[in-house]
Each structure stands twice: as C-alpha cells, then as structure tokens.
Amino acid sequence: xxxxxxxxxxxxxxxxxxxxxxLLAGALVQSLITxxxxxxxxxxxxxxxxxxxxxxxTTLELTxxxxxxxxxxxxxxxxxxxxxxxxxxxxxxxxxxxxxxTPLLVQLLFWGFISALYPxxxxxxxxxxxxxxVPANTVITTFAxxxxxxxxxxxxxxxxxxxxxxxxxxxxxTEAAEALGLxxxxxxxxxxxxxxxxxIIPPVGNETISMLKTxxxxxxxxxxxxxxxxxxxxxxxxxxxxxxxxASIWYLAVTTLLNIGQHYLERHFAKGSHR
Amino acid sequence: xxxxxxxxRKAFAGQEVLRGVDLSVPxxxxxCVIGPSGSGKSTFLRCVNHLERPDGGRILVDxxxxxxxxxxxxxxELRRRDVARQRRQIGMVFQRxxxxxxxxxxxxxxxxxxxxxxxxxxxTDEAMALLDRVGLADRRDAYPAQLSGGQQxxxxxxxxxxxxxxxxxxxxxxxxxDPELVGEVLDVMRGLAADGMTxxxxxxxxxxxxxVADEVVFFDEGRVLESGPPERILTxxxxxxTRDFVKRVL
Ligand SMILES: Nc1ncnc2c1ncn2[C@@H]1O[C@H](COP(=O)(O)OP(=O)(O)OP(=O)(O)O)[C@@H](O)[C@H]1O
Ligand SMILES: [Mg+2]
Numbered sequence: 001x002x003x004x005x006x007x008x009x010x011x012x013x014x015x016x017x018x019x020x021x022x023l024l025a026g027a028l029v030q031s032l033i034t035x036x037x038x039x040x041x042x043x044x045x046x047x048x049x050x051x052x053x054x055x056x057x058t059t060l061e062l063t064x065x066x067x068x069x070x071x072x073x074x075x076x077x078x079x080x081x082x083x084x085x086x087x088x089x090x091x092x093x094x095x096x097x098x099x100x101x102t103p104l105l106v107q108l109l110f111w112g113f114i115s116a117l118y119p120x121x122x123x124x125x126x127x128x129x130x131x132x133x134v135p136a137n138t139v140i141t142t143f144a145x146x147x148x149x150x151x152x153x154x155x156x157x158x159x160x161x162x163x164x165x166x167x168x169x170x171x172x173x174t175e176a177a178e179a180l181g182l183x184x185x186x187x188x189x190x191x192x193x194x195x196x197x198x199x200i201i202p203p204v205g206n207e208t209i210s211m212l213k214t215x216x217x218x219x220x221x222x223x224x225x226x227x228x229x230x231x232x233x234x235x236x237x238x239x240x241x242x243x244x245x246x247a248s249i250w251y252l253a254v255t256t257l258l259n260i261g262q263h264y265l266e267r268h269f270a271k272g273s274h275r
Numbered sequence: 276x277x278x279x280x281x282x283x284r285k286a287f288a289g290q291e292v293l294r295g296v297d298l299s300v301p302x303x304x305x306x307c308v309i310g311p312s313g314s315g316k317s318t319f320l321r322c323v324n325h326l327e328r329p330d331g332g333r334i335l336v337d338x339x340x341x342x343x344x345x346x347x348x349x350x351x352e353l354r355r356r357d358v359a360r361q362r363r364q365i366g367m368v369f370q371r372x373x374x375x376x377x378x379x380x381x382x383x384x385x386x387x388x389x390x391x392x393x394x395x396x397x398x399t400d401e402a403m404a405l406l407d408r409v410g411l412a413d414r415r416d417a418y419p420a421q422l423s424g425g426q427q428x429x430x431x432x433x434x435x436x437x438x439x440x441x442x443x444x445x446x447x448x449x450x451x452x453d454p455e456l457v458g459e460v461l462d463v464m465r466g467l468a469a470d471g472m473t474x475x476x477x478x479x480x481x482x483x484x485x486x487v488a489d490e491v492v493f494f495d496e497g498r499v500l501e502s503g504p505p506e507r508i509l510t511x512x513x514x515x516x517t518r519d520f521v522k523r524v525l
Binding site for chain 2: 170172173175176177178179180181182183184186190191194195269271272273
C-alpha cells in the first residue's frame, strides 16, 4: 500500500474559543490598568514594605511548622488507626473525631485562652505528687497557641489522607516483605510508604496550599501574619483594595512555588510506575 | 526432614479449609502439591512460613516449630521479630510475583539481605550473581513494570534466594504467565532442584512435577488424599478423585 501523508484535522471551535478568551482577558487587563481605584502605585509602595515582609515571613513559618506538626502526628495517628491494638485505634479515632468535628477557629481560641482554663500547668497522676507547676501563658505563648491550633487540627486531616494512602498499597506488598523477614518498621519505611506517597502527595499539596491561607485565622489571637499585617495598614490608610491585592500577590507567588515543588515530588515518587 | 507437618487445621470464618494435613518434605528433595481449586493448597503453603496462622496441628521446619514456641504444656505464638527470623530461612515465590514496583530488579533483591543486617556492598555482589543465575544480569536497573511476567518471576525467585533460604516455597509460580513464558521460569526451578534446594511447589504443571518432583501430593478438601512418587500418582493413582483430576489437567 502506498504511504499516505497524515493531514491534521482543523479545529475551528478551538480558534473561536481562543479568540473569545483573549477578548475577555484583554478587557480585564484594560480595566486593571485604567481603573485608578486599584491603586497600583499603592500596591507597589507596600509590596516589599517591612510590615508586609514580616507578615509574609510569619505566614511561611506558621505554614511550615503547622504542616510539620501535622505530618508527624498524622503519620502516628494513621498507624494507630491501622494497628491491631484496640486502645491505639480508639484513641486515634477519638482524636480525629474531636479535631475534625469542631471549628478550627474555636480550637485556636481555646489554645489562646487556655490560661483562663488552666492558669498553671502541672500533671496530677493518681497517688503521685504533682509534676511541674508553671504559669500557662509562659509555655503557651501566642505563637505556641497558633501552632498548636493549626498543627493539631491539621494532623487529624493528614492522618486520614495518610491512612488512605497506606491502605491503597496492595496487601501482597506487605506479604512479600513479611515473607522476606523484614521488620515491621522497615516494611513501612522502605516498601509501603514510598508506594503510598503517590496517593498521599496530591492531597497533602492541597492541604499545604490551604494551610498557607488558613494561617490568616490566627489573627483572632492578635498574631500578625500576612493578611492581618495588611489589615492593620488599611484600617489606618483606608486603601483596602490595594493592600488586599498586595497580600494576594504574595499568596499567589507562594502557591506557585508550592505547585512547582509538588510537581517534582510527584515525579520522584512515580519511579517505576511507567514503562 | 526439612518440613514436617502434622494435623494442620485452619478455618476461615467457620469454614474449614485445612482439616488435618500431614505432609513431610525430606531435605534436598522436591515435593509438588497438586489438587483442585479451593482444596487448601495455598493456605497450607502460607502456614509453612506463618503468613497464615494455623488453628491446630504443628509445622516443623528443620526441626523448629514455626510461629510458636513451647510454653507450659502448650504452645504460644512467637514475637514478630522471631517469626521474621524464621521466615528469613524460608523463601517464598508468589503466583503474582509481588515485586516491589518502586525498586529496580537489583533493589528488590538486596532489600531482604540489607534488612537482615548484611552490608549493602556484599548483598549487591551476591544479588548480581543471583541475577546472572536467573539470566537477567543485563536487567539489573529495570523496574518491574519494564519486565515481562517471566522476567518478573525470575527476579522474584532471585529475591527469595538472596536470603540464602534452606527451603523454598512456590505457590503456582507459572499460573499468571503467558504460555510461552512458563518455560523460562521452570528452567530456573529445575536448576535450583538440581543444586539440591529443598522445594515445596504448588503447581498445575504436571509435566514439570513428573520430571522434577521426588514426591507428588494430591490435596482434596483440605486433606492429603494421597501422595507418592510422580510416576504412580500421575499415572496410576489409587483414588478415583486423583485419577479424575489428573485426567482433567493433562
Ligand atoms: N483469607 C481468607 N479468608 C477467607 N477465606 C479464605 C481465605 N483464604 C482462602 N480462603 C478460602 O479457603 C479455601 C482454600 O483456599 P486456597 O487458596 O488455599 O485454595 P487453593 O487450593 O490454593 O486453590 P487454587 O488452586 O484456586 O489456588 C477457598 O475456599 C478460599 O475461598
Ligand atoms: Mg492457590
């Protein structure tokens, strides 16, 4: 048979759609530029200001620390839920029930006002003298309260994500590892978790991006992160929109970086899954 | 005796799957287990390395009770760590390979020895020798998904051998393979048998059993119905059920 050239099919619908989208985008850009009320000069003036920078730094710190707490505790809770020890399973279940079942805002306020509930912290076990006796608000600073609130809540969500990842790995993998005489810890670390990662990473990426913006809730503890720092400014200058744009630009920038990081992580853990 | 099982019983949710299995495998011999689907062959094999916990009876491997230790007047289950130590001496090959998909062929083979505390360099040298033995030295860096079924099963055999087991268990090692790939796996198993490995093989490959087995055991409804040399079991069995089965499979 004679070799025939392949002719690409034309797609007029796609051309029309592209044109319409460009038209709309153009209109949007034009209004962004020509509408003076966006206050782009104000945006420029505040974008790298010391106030905003320190707010951004706090947001990044809170996000990283809360996710770290959430991941460590989340792995532990997930393993407890999957263990054959009834006590561990029940404790994990109750933790997740409590922390997912109440609003994060309430949890943050609870940690913020814990010194009103427990003015001093000490451990009283039956038949033993009390251990430690320190004022609550020297241990639970505002930063600690913010971290506890965000981290402990996040752990409950991450626990469920990690558990789903672990159970998604074929049981034959565990059996093969057991048949080789691998220890339980090594089986988890070398065989199960690396495979579970493929299922775990996308939702954890989601959670991290969500956490970046959820940190703004700690303003209820008068803790100054990115959003609260611009709110403080515009409550004085009344330049609300430009300052909200400043915050949004930074949130978008960090989210973009997180997306890129997630892409490389996913690629790393996809090893062996393609021909 | 390498394996000595007496009166092994096992039920799943009240349904008896093993009803008193007696079976022995002498050192450096090959025993093939045949029998109809659902007769408990896999379950028994999995009891031998304690992947399945028998409800009764006992299994000795090289004289050591598997999964249990004498305690008072009875037996009690061993700690996980001790079960793991016992399993390192028993290699297992699964019907569906169960290679670790995120590790290369070489990575799959060294994982067990390194986990058992052997130096990685030494384990790697030995793994290369094993890959060579199963004819896959040039595929050391391939991931399982990049290998054919027959190649995957050969890597799985090398992975089990890397623990230097004194007993090898095979659960229908060729059943998941395309017909043209069965031969390469059976060749590797023939080589092992010739080198004096003690093997317990569940299989439907009666021709292989006839050629390699020292003893063939016929399982039916959770019991050993009869056993003996392959010539007898595969050509002139005592039991009509064995006769039916052999006729159907051949
Ligand atoms: N984990 C389990 N839970 C419940 N029932 C099981 C379990 N494992 C096996 N069984 C049942 O035990 C019986 C024996 O199964 P087994 O896999 O040992 O048979 P087999 O002889 O290996 O069969 P095949 O030739 O099909 O592999 C079957 O009826 C099976 O459904
Ligand atoms: Mg089976």
